Amino acid sequence: MSIDVLLQQIVNGLVVGSVYALVALGYTMVYGILQLINFAHGEIVMIGALAALFVTNALIAVGVPPALALVIAILAAMIICAIVGVSVERIAYRPLRTAPRLAPLITAIGVSIFLQQIAILVFGRNYFTFPEIIPKTPMQFGAVIVTPNEIVIFVTSLLLMAGLLFLVNKTKIGTAMRATAEDQKVAGLMGIDINKIIAFTFAIGSGLGAVAGVMVASNYGQAHYFMGFMLGLKAFTAAVMGGIGNLWGAMVGGLILGLVENVGLMFVRGDYKDIFAFVVLVLVLIFRPQGLIGEKVAERA
Amino acid sequence: MSALLENKRNQIIAFVALGIFLLILPFLAGMIGQAWVRILNITLLYVMLALGLNVVVGVAGLLDLGYVAFYAVGAYTWALLASNHFDLSYPFWVLLPLGAFLAALxxxxxxxxxxxxxxxxxxxxxxxFGEIIRILMNNLDKVSLPGSDTVYNLTNGPRGVTGIDGLNFFGFKVRQGIEVFGHQVTGLQLYYFVFLAIAILSVWMVYNLQHSRLGRAWQALREDEIAAKAMGINVRNVKLAAFAFGALTGGLAGGLFAAMQGFVSPESFGLLESVxxxxxxxxxxxxxIPGVILGAVLLAAMPEVIRYVADENVQQKVxxxxxxxxxxxxxxxxxxxxxxxxxxxxxxxxxSPDRKADTGGSAK
Known part of the structure; x- marks a missing residue:
């Protein structure tokens, strides 16, 4: 249990955690506005990964340089996921905005199963290998080994998160998003088109999810129709741990979850990795029921 | 329909008709095949589970996404204490209460x-919590204490526990079935009647509980926790009672599941099951209660019916x-x-006809 191993696990944890954070942002943005657990978000991440994989392979097959193919594929995946996300909101969530709170949760679960089956129909049941475009040659930094792929993942997620924070805090549409999250009715009275803002939120969240999906697929070198399930679960855990509805909370929660899991591997067997994440979640919530940096809400249930 | 049911005599007729239908149902299903009797039995288990979860989610308003964990506790209690895994064979009157008790715990x-x-x-x-229980069942097949090399196999991991005892009433093995007036009643059909009896008992229990002092406290909690507290309701105890009662029902159903199937594995207790x-x-x-029973019957039976309709042969024909x-x-x-x-x-x-606002439907 040397310090070198610890450092290595911290690096691994930050890479995985940054992906968790990106997915968690999708959960937390939707929750912040609609108080809805968007159960289908994990499936959107999965669709992003598979779509990008197929587009990349198709483009490479016709002779497009791999790096360019990957960039185009990611953009395509983001657009596809944004469309799926917005459609899901339009069809399955919007009609239930005034319904009892558990009704949209059940449709979300239905949508999640539905999207999985669609993915089987469109892509198939196989485990697909994700092409290695950004090299995975190990690089030695002191005692720590990092691959260029991991560096790209980490830096890209930091950039995306910074971009999102800028969007939400500094732009006009971001102000509208925050106003909608605060109070839909009053925001509407101020001339904000609530439906447009909610659709926009879903588009942004799904787009980030698509990128996260590509990251996971390239990190583990594979993608399959069921990959969204555990990833979504972890990311949602991260969002809750940080304080759901809070952007910073999702980012911090994602990174902490990644760190805890990977550093925890030094102490427990790999089989128990998932338990570890949930135990930490329970411990955090016992001492801070509103999450790590969530605001205290009096009554929201 | 409702006007018809207003009439006391019509009500009785409807009840008797329903009773007769429920009594002959396993024999009708048995004519198609024993697989359908098994589906009936599983449906009854789901009715019990849904009733138990209904107390937690529907009555007390506490959203529980890991309910299947209690089902698992009940099932594994039965499986481990009445199978050749540990060479134990406790009778049902120990196993069922113990499973329910452990689940409540x-x-x-x-x-x-x-x-x-x-x-x-x-x-x-x-x-x-539900995931923790499932992962534990998956991994408790190679437990070793610190400082010792002996590896214990508690749950047999993903392979599950096989060779589980069925329900035995003092020597009479339900699984083997019985012959009544020259007519063979299969084990699965006997299980149906046992499950039906317990399901009806659960309905009766949940109904009475819902209309008791505790039930009214749960509903008050659901509608407004702070107001409930102000009215002198001990929120902590009332919440714990809801969890414990829901879990108890789940544990009971779990034991029955293990007894009927003769085999349990962690696979049966995933998140999707809770969902x-x-x-x-x-x-x-x-x-x-009637709604919840309808929901359970519908969702438990629907996949099986669709399986039949969506069959390759049917598609081939159409x-x-x-x-x-x-x-x-x-x-x-x-x-x-x-x-x-x-x-x-x-x-x-x-x-429910008398509820305008629903669980957690706080003014938004």
Whole structure:
């Protein structure tokens, strides 16, 4: 249990955690506005990964340089996921905005199963290998080994998160998003088109999810129709741990979850990795029921 | 329909007809095949589970996404203490109460730390709890104490426990069936009657509980926790009681499941199962016993019926070729049905008539 191993696990944890954070942002943005657990978000991440994989392979097959193919594929995946996300909101969530709170949760679960089956129909049941475009040659930094792929993942997620924070805090549409999250009715009275803002939120969240999906697929070198399930679960855990509805909370929660899991591997067997994440979640919530940096809400249930 | 049921005599007739129907149902199903009797039995187990979860989610308003963990505790209690895994063979009157008791204990263990959480925080913690139990069952086949090399196999891991004793009433083995007036009643059909009796008992228990002092406290808690507290309700105890009672029902159903199947494995207790039970409660009509039973029957039976309809042979006959893999088609129809029912009946198929506001439907 040397310090070198610890450092290595911290690096691994930050890479995985940054992906968790990106997915968690999708959960937390939707929750912040609609108080809805968007159960289908994990499936959107999965669709992003598979779509990008197929587009990349198709483009490479016709002779497009791999790096360019990957960039185009990611953009395509983001657009596809944004469309799926917005459609899901339009069809399955919007009609239930005034319904009892558990009704949209059940449709979300239905949508999640539905999207999985669609993915089987469109892509198939196989485990697909994700092409290695950004090299995975190990690089030695002191005692720590990092691959260029991991560096790209980490830096890209930091950039995306910074971009999102800028969007939400500094732009006009971001102000509208925050106003909608605060109070839909009053925001509407101020001339904000609530439906447009909610659709926009879903588009942004799904787009980030698509990128996260590509990251996971390239990190583990594979993608399959069921990959969204555990990833979504972890990311949602991260969002809750940080304080759901809070952007910073999702980012911090994602990174902490990644760190805890990977550093925890030094102490427990790999089989128990998932338990570890949930135990930490329970411990955090016992001492801070509103999450790590969530605001205290009096009554929201 | 409701006007018809107002009449006391019609009510009695309806009840008797329903009773007769329930009594001959396993024999009708048996004529098609024993597999259908098994589906009936599983449906009855789901009715019990949905009733138990209904107390937690529908009546007390605590969102629980890990309910299947209690089902698992009950099932594994029976499986481990009455199988050749440990060479034990305790009788049912030890196993069923013990399983229910251990499940209730697990419910209290889960309930105690999460009392302060509400709404969706509670949902994710219960979900995590369910996953913890499942992962433990998967991995407790190679337990070693620190400082010792002996490896213990507690749960047999993903392979599950096989060779589990069935229900034995003092020497009489239910699984073997019985011959009545020259007519063979199969073991599965006997299980049906046992399950039916226990399911009716659960309905009676939940109904009485819901209309008791405790039940009214649960409903007060659901509508407004702070107001309930102000009215002198001990929120902590009342919440714990809801968790414990829900878990108890789940544990009971779990024991019965293990007894009928003769085999349990962690696979039967995944998150999707919890989600399904929750969907039964919400789809049927939260907090309303007939609605919840309807939801359970519908969601438990629907996949099986669709399996029959979406069969390759049927597709072959209609389209001349197999268009979609039957399993995919089945899940597609199932998920679409879930979405559509919720879109058109947001309060459930058969909601409680006297409730305007629903669980957690606080003014937004």
């Amino acid at each position: 697990a419910g209290l263990m889960l309930g105690a730390p999460v009392l302060k959480l509400r709404g969706d925080y509670l949902a994710i913690v219960t979900l995590g 399904m039970i929750l969907a039964m409660v919400v789809l049927g009509g939260m907090g309303h 389209f001349g070729l197999v268009v979609i893999a039957p399993e995919v088609l089945r899940n597609l129809i199932f998920s679409l049905a879930m979405i559509l029912i919720m879109l058109y009946r947001p309060r459930g198929l058969w909601p």
